[in-house]
Amino acid sequence: MAKKKVAILTGGGDCPGLNAVIRAATLKLVKAGYEMVGVGHGWRGLMENEYIPLDSDSTAGILSQGGTILGTSRTNPMKEEGGVELLVDNLRQNEIWATIAIGGDDTLGVANQLHGKYDLNMVGVPKTIDNDLSGTDYTFGFDTAVQIATEAIDRLHTTAASHDRTIVVEIMGRHTGWITVMAGIAGGADAIMLPEFDISVAEVCDILRRSREQGRNYNIVAVSEGARLITREGEEQMVTQSDEVDAFGNVKLGGVANLLAKEIERRTGFETRATVLGHIQRGGTPTAHDRVLATRYGVKVADMLQAEEWGMMAALKGDEIVSVPLEVAVGERKLVRQEFWDLAQTFFA
Numbered sequence: 001m002a003k004k005k006v007a008i009l010t011g012g013g014d015c016p017g018l019n020a021v022i023r024a025a026t027l028k029l030v031k032a033g034y035e036m037v038g039v040g041h042g043w044r045g046l047m048e049n050e051y052i053p054l055d056s057d058s059t060a061g062i063l064s065q066g067g068t069i070l071g072t073s074r075t076n077p078m079k080e081e082g083g084v085e086l087l088v089d090n091l092r093q094n095e096i097w098a099t100i101a102i103g104g105d106d107t108l109g110v111a112n113q114l115h116g117k118y119d120l121n122m123v124g125v126p127k128t129i130d131n132d133l134s135g136t137d138y139t140f141g142f143d144t145a146v147q148i149a150t151e152a153i154d155r156l157h158t159t160a161a162s163h164d165r166t167i168v169v170e171i172m173g174r175h176t177g178w179i180t181v182m183a184g185i186a187g188g189a190d191a192i193m194l195p196e197f198d199i200s201v202a203e204v205c206d207i208l209r210r211s212r213e214q215g216r217n218y219n220i221v222a223v224s225e226g227a228r229l230i231t232r233e234g235e236e237q238m239v240t241q242s243d244e245v246d247a248f249g250n251v252k253l254g255g256v257a258n259l260l261a262k263e264i265e266r267r268t269g270f271e272t273r274a275t276v277l278g279h280i281q282r283g284g285t286p287t288a289h290d291r292v293l294a295t296r297y298g299v300k301v302a303d304m305l306q307a308e309e310w311g312m313m314a315a316l317k318g319d320e321i322v323s324v325p326l327e328v329a330v331g332e333r334k335l336v337r338q339e340f341w342d343l344a345q346t347f348f349a
């Protein structure tokens with residue numbers, strides 16, 4: 001009997017740990033007698049028939065590699081004319097029995113629709129440095145991003161101290177402040193700005209002034225790229241790089257640190273600089289924690305596939321790896337909880 005063919009794809013922004021999932025799922029399923037095929041560049045690869053054979057040889061040595069050996073894209077087949085029909089046709093013609101989609105809310109949203117509306121055999125794995133997916137306590141990639149941002153803040157402390165400066169560091173996370181709040185706390189930032197909890201520029205300046213009065217000669221401000229800049233009552237803005245949106249309607253955030261740094265310097269007189277961490281937070285090798293989490297997800301999704309748990313996603317609940325409906329994951333953004341904001345504020349001067 002011919003082996004059942006399983007496709008695996010990575011969609012959306014890359015993150016450290018994607019290769020660890022690909023390796024774990026491939027090794028487990030090949031051992032169980034399935035044929036594995038990687039899809040190049042996310043959903044686009046399924047529309048364009050871009051396939052990469054996967055086995056123990058092609059996945060050797062990738063556990064510690066950042067990025068994704070499959071490539072990724074933000075292509076949304078639902079938004080392409082005839083995109084879904086083409087994709088469904090290609091799956092049938094290539095005799096692909098089931099698909100593992102590794103992605104964030106956009107990629108998993110497509111998997112959920114392909115399962116719900118077109119009855120395709122889909123299972124998912126939650127990835128994103130942003131950690132904003134519901135249904136799972138943590139996504140892989142997040143821990144690595146927090147580690148990178150924390151190390152950056154550590155470095156900014158020493159140069160800020162040498163020059164008696166305030167440094168504003170802009171951290172990714174889209175519309176959630178998970179990376180910022182964790183790295184901000186871990187790195188001892190003097191003030192933290194998140195999309196979930198408003199704090200005005202005036203309040204931030206007061207914190208910095210108090211800190212200087214208490215004897216500090218420099219400050220670090222950690223700001224989420226999606227935090228609202230509130231310059232005066234009723235005047236707030238989310239800073240974007242352009243008016244463009246991607247195929248999933250996402251705006252391109254970025255630039256808040258520069259504007260904030262100028263405002264802080266103008267209002268306080270403290271010499272202020274801005275540092276934008278950008279894609280450095282998504283690159284490079286995953287932490288040991290992310291490698292283990294990604295490996296657990298990869299093995300779990302292989303088990304789910306064998307059990308034919310279609311429309312489900314591997315998830316972390318406490319310390320258990322479980323499966324939850326994709327619908328839960330893509331339903332609502334997981335926001336930073338009040339508890340973490342309270343913790344962060346405890347250390348504001």
Ligand code: F6P
Pocket residue numbers: 013104128129130172173174225253282
């Ligand atoms: O979702 C992950 C993420 O890195 C966000 O934190 C960020 O806003 C966005 O992707 C950047 O996207 P791109 O790689 O398309 O510039």
